[in-house]
Amino acid sequence: MSTIIFPSPIFGPVHSRRLGVSLGVNLLPADGKVCSFDCIYCECGLNAERRPKQPLPTREEVRTALEEKLKDMQVNGPSPDVLTFAGNGEPTAHPQFAEIIDDTIELRNHYFPKAKVSVLSNSTFINRPGVFEALMKVDNNILKLDTVNEDYIRMVDRPSGSFNLREIIERMKDFKGHVIIQTMFIKGTCWGESVDNTGDDFVLPWLEVVEAIAPSQVMIYTIDRATPDKHLKKATHIELDRILEMLNSKGISASASY
Structure with a gap:
């Protein structure tokens, strides 16, 4: 299936299912993916x-x-609800991520202070002190945690280099609630193996860890656009609603995007 590459360093604004009118900040190249x-x-x-x-892109270019x-x-609108670091890969991988966050907050305060x-x-670089400190400054520190099953992460999220799920979870707790957990729920197969994480x-186990992290919010969602693997399927409304009810029963603020 076809996929998309975003312009760099700025794209949009676009309408986000979770965030509203979102102006994208892409700290990765415009001609490919770095993640x-x-x-x-x-x-x-x-x-x-x-x-x-x-x-x-350099800090100055951004x-x-x-x-x-x-x-x-x-001058021309629309007013952004949010300035969102996303795009063609992992934004915190940029060597000047922390400085760019400072610049962005300064510009936001000047032009659209309500955004x-x-x-x-x-979440792979949150153990870096500069990244952690920068994420503490932003309004919405949205970190991926698709599951607490490391074998599943290696099959579906496929981290490159060293990866330690336990360390990432412990660092998430260090945000002391200044974190939004984002989890993708999908169905279907990959290489003949089930990737259904809705059961x-x-x-x-994911819910237990989320409760221990104590985030300000949890965002659950499913596939919305074309994916590289044609055997993947969306989680259903019923399945996402069930997970949403489980989060709410724990007193965790949560939303679902279908």
């Missing part, structure tokens, strides 16, 4: 098929492009 995960459901495609030739876009939106700053991250064997 510490290689998720089989990624709308940007697989890493090996999307290797970029262009460099990462700041200049963002300011120009915000000036234009002040939120959000980061969509796969109790996956949901109950």
